[in-house]
Amino acid sequence: MACVVVRQDLRAPVVFVLETLAVAACYYAGGRLGLLRDLTVGGAVFSPIWPPTGVAVAALLVFGLRCWVGIALGALLVLMHLTTLQPSSLGVLVGNTAAPVCGYLLLRRTGFRTDLTRMRDCLALVFLGAFPAMLISSSAGAGLLVATGDLPARSFWWVWLAWWVGDAMGVLLVTPVLLTLYRTRLPLRWSRWEEAVGLAVLAGCIVPLVTHNRASLLFAVYPLLIWVALRFQLAGSMPCALFASVLATVAATDRVGPFERLSDLEVMINLQAFNGAVALTALLLSAVITEQHNTRRSVERACQELVEVLEHLTAGESASGRPSREEDGRPQSRTG
Known part of the structure; x- marks a missing residue:
């Protein structure tokens, strides 16, 4: 019995590390795909569909809150690919990690089911997991661009809107596809x-x-x-x-x-x-x-x-010998 307990204790950290690396790799791959196509609004470049947010929300719904480490690691890798890390990059990293985590916590409070077979689950994904939660990442990102002088203050709202919608589209388009693939059985x-x-x-x-x-x-x-x-x-x-x-x-x-x-x-x-x-x-x-x-x-x-x-x-009435309704209505013959 002690051997089994020790083996389980040793296997838990290994599973956690593998899950973290897998989530980080998927997040980074989604980020590279999202960066293939971009638009320019207000002097800032953004992705119309940001797949990493969809990957992050799906990973949280499947693996639980513990995979936030993989999300943060993946976001860090994407930032390192985009630019040289600066103190302001920490705020973007926190925002990109906190947004899907908050979305997951909101969904969990509503009893969200990953099969998406109920209207309430789809509405929760839209109005809790996507639009409100992604306000965190867009506000942190656009706000830091203005604070560091990389973005004029007059362009804040357009950049904020583009960032927010891009992150929300990642959740609405990518998360349901990943959840469907996860539930597919061969x-x-x-x-x-x-x-x-x-x-x-x-x-x-x-x-x-x-x-x-x-x-x-x-x-x-x-x-x-x-x-x-x-x-x-x-x-x-x-x-x-x-x-x-x-x-x-x-x-x-x-x-x-x-x-x-x-x-x-x-x-x-x-x-x-x-x-x-x-x-x-x-x-x-x-x-x-x-x-x-x-x-x-x-x-x-x-x-x-x-x-x-x-x-x-x-069948029970027939086996007990009780007359059926048709037999009850028949006249009984009398002898003697």
């Missing part, structure tokens, strides 16, 4: 694989066309998104939404398609409005459809259980 059952492949091919044709066409055709994504949500719920709608948002971001940063003749500020507003609408449509519509399916299954199970109970009661 082997996959492809009962509708033909339809899934057809929708994937259709998305691969429609989304690049509407995001790189000069005509304003971004709205054409929504029928496809609704179809995917109706048929495959969260597992299909969120990857589709992420794909559409990434291609729209590529078009916006390259200044092609509907973003060709817009100013920097107009590009940011139009892109983030599209990304937010796509993320909310996919997330909330999938939750509504999943809740309806679960309600129908619950009603069907209740009806089946009721039928089984009635069958058992009928």
